Amino acid sequence: MIERARAGYLGILGTVVLGVAAVLGFYGRFVHPLPGLPWPLLLVPLGALLTAPLFPPSSWKGRLRLWKDPLTLGAYLLLAGLFFFLAFLLSLLGLDLLLRPPGLLGRLFFPLSLLAPLGRLLPAPPGDLLLALGLATAATLWGVVEAAWVRVVRVTLRSPRIPPGTERLRVVQISDLHLGLIHDLRFLHRLVRKIRLLKPDLLVSTGDLVDGSLEGQEDVADLIREIRPRLGALAVTGNHEFYAGLEEALAFHRRCGFRVLRNEAVRVGPLWVAGVDDPGGKYGPTAPRADEEGLLEGWGEGGRRPYVLFLKHRPVVRRGTLGRFDLMLSGHVHGGQVFPWNLLARSAYRYARGLKRLRGAGRGAFLYVSAGTGTWGPPVRLFAPPEVTVFDLFPAKRR
Template identity: 45%
Template structure:
């Protein structure tokens, strides 16, 4: 954990340095303004850690205010950093080109006009991203199978993922999610991890809101990495009070209609449990849904389920970070055919982690309409 924090802080500091380089033309000749910018950036670098210390130290209101400020800044920084990185690369190539071909005109990329344009674009994109994060859409996925039992022509399964309920995402965030689920009236609700965030002690009353959703076949969940950060005991307690049955490296048949198998996030079991062994222990005659937080498929595991539901990657949450998350999780958004009769669906997530914004990665609730083959419904 210490190594992870050191790497994260180093990367975050480097991003601040890049943005400071980008805005430096606006600060040239303004010593006090430059000093204020550096001080602000220093405070923002340590803000995520300070939020955690304030929260655990019994100052929730201060923690929430700093979290809103610090994580909003983080989102804006990501956007500005992406733009200044492109400018920096072009500037570097321009200088290298000038060394090899003297006399070429130099592109005036690193100047006050470009810096101002980047800041304005950053603010505009941030406002758009805040709105996008609030606009939770419904993605409907039709699936046909011959594994539904006679008499069951249609099974409607709703998936939520990565809500990150906690210090920032609270009742006002959860209300529209609950309302949309009520409208969809699924037969079954599944949550594929990170329902809670690291700040677990802000969930009072939210478990009661979940009680408003009572699908006929129940509510099921698996644990993600943020349930670990929040504390397993507290996370499990919240999920169970919310009415979710938590599947921990096990499977069960739901009302003779569908088979559910769920596995803990690798952050918990640290590769000590092999998911294929868990899947192999399950009967395959019914349609099998495999709940796994991270969108990875283990070896020949695709032969052992009909549909895997995952989340975790958020599709980067803020463009262009989807390219970075795509390096680790090539399948990070949408439906993927793994083998004949086996598919993986990766949700972009319903909530947000950190910055309360999304850019070109809209949040979703997913509704799977699983129809029996040859059904006329």
């Protein structure tokens, strides 16, 4: 049986490959004949590479390897390139249809016929195939660079619930690292070094720390454990912890130094930190639902309530929890990860990225949705840079 992470890859691979085949078939039939290349000789090695992630990793052993599984890395990069090629080719075909004289737009709406001269800037077939291929290659290479460059986002918050006289309390959030199938050890070394330089009082992970098999990942866990924040490290599960195997994922978290909050709350310095399990990819009336309202109640009302930090993987705020926490940290959305999905993320989640001040019953509270620290699938990001988020919490200023 193929584990869920690899089954997801298979679904995406099938969709992208079928899309590319359909568009190239249309192109060769109605736009321009495709060049007579020895397709079988090309497809066999490409097919062998693309199916590499479906098999158990072959090269994860050995602490000195930069990439844990180079074949899987190559397959994911090729998949990203195929996706970008499909997107750019469809865009060029669409522009060609709309802008070349007489121009479909010009026939529908005369003033837009003025755009028809722009059609001359488009390369004639099969030049558009080469342009799409070049753009896809550039986008993939840039995406690798962007995914490796983790920025630090800083947020300063003040609250009367932080006891007066408390010095700055620094909470550092990581999210959606997706360790397991592929990762760059050099990237992880840089990430750990960056977090240690931030000197966090508390480190939190808001889900999807792992993804896929964790075989041979002990060196990675030990590397993360080196961060050693002053007040400890807390985490919650994301959907991929369940996909990877919950017990194995929890053991990996413990080795990393995290305490996983599974529908529970703990006192950390002047804070109460609450965390809930992710539904684990199950939806509908039978999906497990944590009792968030019950977890967050009973800590006093008004000014008597302590500052509550709420960790939840998905950025979904239940109405019944409003007014019961001060800062909710989430992830899951990845900021869309790859253009144009970053533009569509808001259609799936009301709160898709960044800091949001809640209104109504939750007035005075904040939700922060991380763009994610790692990547899901290909180690590629496009116009959705990864981040480590620093929250500096202070008492309210005296008037």
